[in-house]
Amino acid sequence: MTAPRTLDRTLTALADPTRRAILQHLSSGEARVTEVAQPFSMSLNAVSKHILVLERAKLVKRRKVGRDHYLSYRSGPLDAAAKWIDTTRHFWASRLDTLEQLLRDEDAAKP
Amino acid sequence: MTAPRTLDRTLTALADPTRRAILQHLSSGEARVTEVAQPFSMSLNAVSKHILVLERAKLVKRRKVGRDHYLSYRSGPLDAAAKWIDTTRHFWASRLDTLEQLLRDEDAAKP
């Protein structure tokens, strides 16, 4: 299972449009920090911070080559988050279904 | 499609263990604010605020009966988030696979 703190970090990282856009951009392959920052209207430093958040969440990996830092997308945490959400969702759905069934039965019993 | 702001709110709401626990609790049916707050070691007011966050994200619906507020879980946003994550994930996976394929081909072409 995914530790709660890990899930926190993953979801927090994903809960920001800039960071989602960064991941989007990295989906087509590695890119350097400056390249990743280029489309945004904020400072390079701001993007650098966003990248750090993604890195802490292990959604992005960094490979340093000389002065260049190559960033790449890592699928692990997103897979884990998807799995968590999905199992939780299904679990809840079945619980709610059961409840509904129960209420329906109770209704049907009323003559 | 889910509006970005909506997705932000959903993910932000989920990125907190207290709020996830609240949803967990609501999965077994409606509950009043005090009931929901009972298991936590924080003040009722703090929980009330968390509920508000869940409500803004439409993950929780409130039904007032006299002085009691009955809270219930709504599946919509979680379904949407799951769908978003999943399609994004698959899209990226295919992109990365394609890239890998490309590199493999290029490698194979080298005599």
Place this chain on the structure above:
DNA sequence: AATATATTCAACCCTTTGGTTGAATGTCAA
């Protein structure tokens, strides 16, 4: 050696967030 480039570090500034306490509001029950 001097300069330009890629990136982070550090300090600062707002705003938001997650928590507190105390008072206010609305409803039920004696």
Place this chain on the structure above:
DNA sequence: TTGACATTCAACCAAAGGGTTGAATATATT
């Protein structure tokens, strides 16, 4: 009506988030 209960509102606080600017570091280029 008086008092207990369920809930929010309001003010406050400390910490975190997202942004800025300017300096520092490390590597390339000339």
